Amino acid sequence: MSGIESIEEFYHHKFNRAPNGVAQESDHFNVFDLAEVLKPGIPRPYQRRDFYKIMLIRGDNIFHYADKSIAANGAALTFFTPDVPYKCEQRGITTGSFCIFKEGFFSDHIRSSLKDLPVFAPGANAIFLLNEQQERLVVDIFQKMQQEIVTDYPFKYNLIRSYVTELIHQAMKMQPMEQLYQHTDxxxxxxxxxxxxxxxxxxxxxxxxxxxxxxxxxxxxxxxxxxxxxxxxxxxxxxxxxxxxxxxxxxxxxxxxxxxxxxxxxxxxxxxxxxxxxxxxxxxxxxxxxxxxxxxxxxx
CATH class of the missing domain: 1.10.10.60 (Homeodomain-like)
Known part of the structure; x- marks a missing residue:
């Protein structure tokens, strides 16, 4: 197993450069088209990252995370945390979008930890297969993030946080309600x-x-x-x-x-x-x- 990939190493591997000031290190956020970063024929290691990642991915893929391997043929929405090592094995043409962010991007804006959210909780389901309607909705959210991040709007990251939160809620709605019920005893x-x-x-x-x-x-x-x-x-x-x-x-x-x-x-x-x-x-x-x-x- 490789070591933990940092934000700096991610940019070096993908773009041969350091982060370009999109946000400060502790609250870093960025959003990409998969086509920007995919390097055909170069497998990615199974490892942890020190950032969160939410991805819309289309194609024939196998996700290896924790001790699981899950095949996803079609469109899928995935959630990965710094606590779980993972890699994606692509088998053919793969398209989509993804965003990455550090804990600090949310920590000052929510009352609890990101790990308290069902999609990021230990042992949570990390992969959600999408039907056509769900895929269109997720595509629209990612497009809004990509359009907003290049604007000069002073509160754009507040708006982007709302888009990320919407992605999380869309996934949570796909889970059976009994998994979301929080007992208090x-x-x-x-x-x-x-x-x-x-x-x-x-x-x-x-x-x-x-x-x-x-x-x-x-x-x-x-x-x-x-x-x-x-x-x-x-x-x-x-x-x-x-x-x-x-x-x-x-x-x-x-x-x-x-x-x-x-x-x-x-x-x-x-x-x-x-x-x-x-x-x-x-x-x-x-x-x-x-x-x-x-x-x-x-x-x-």
Whole structure:
């Protein structure tokens, strides 16, 4: 897995220049046609970026993000965050538009974090297939952003923020309403904080990085609650044990690292908190039925 791509590196890779002052680094925003940046025959690495990206893409494409690979044939609206590594594998002619922005572009204008929005939440659906009507609407929003960003209007970024927000709401409307309902009971709040703490440890970006929180007890101590309290809250809310959710997330990251890095199995196990390679092999085989080495052979 490659390192984290910064805004500066993005402009260097795509345009061989630094950002041109479209906005300051902390609140950077820009919008592009895909045709401006696509370099046929040059694959993009599977990696994290230090900025958010919303993209309208048309064609026959496969998106690899986290431990998932999703085919999108036609028009799709995609949302990617700095927390999740990803790449797009193009199979033929690809067209569309996309915008990139840093957290600061929104942080002073919304009450909560961008990660509280369903499309950017940990584990959220990142890809939305569009019908013709939805595609026309999204195309219109991107055209408005591209037209506005070159104007001298002093409040243009406020207007552009409203266009980005409209894209987010269009995607949220495509999700079943039960996924958008926010429970407010104590068990759900504890589970949400636990999940947030769990996701903060990922993705693993270096083979020298190692997870610090591995057990339910580790998370309970960090949250300053009794482990039994944490376990009851998580089971009540999700139907799963705390240990099961931790194991599922470890397994997801293990699959991603086996698929997208050349680190050996022992290194991956160490990063995931297994001091002994044999313990990691046992954990992986117990949950998948095959060893990490066999899994890597199968996907390659």
């Amino acid at each position: 104590a068990n759900t709040r504890i589970t949400a904080v636990f999940r947030d703490l769990l996701e903060r440890q990922f993705p693993i970006a270096s083979n020298e990085q190692q997870l610090k929180l591995r057990s339910a007890m580790d998370y309970a101590e960090r949250l300053n609650i009794h482990v039994n309290h944490l376990n009851r809250a998580v089971r009540t809310t999700t139907g799963k044990t705390t240990t099961k959710l931790i194991s599922e997330r470890l397994l997801s990251e293990a699959r991603a690292l086996l698929a997208h890095t050349n680190w050996n199995v022992a290194e991956i196990g160490y990063c995931l908190g297994f001091e002994e390679a044999g313990n990691f092999n046992h954990f992986f085989k117990k949950n998948t039925g095959i060893t990490p080495g066999n899994y890597r052979q199968q996907i390659s």
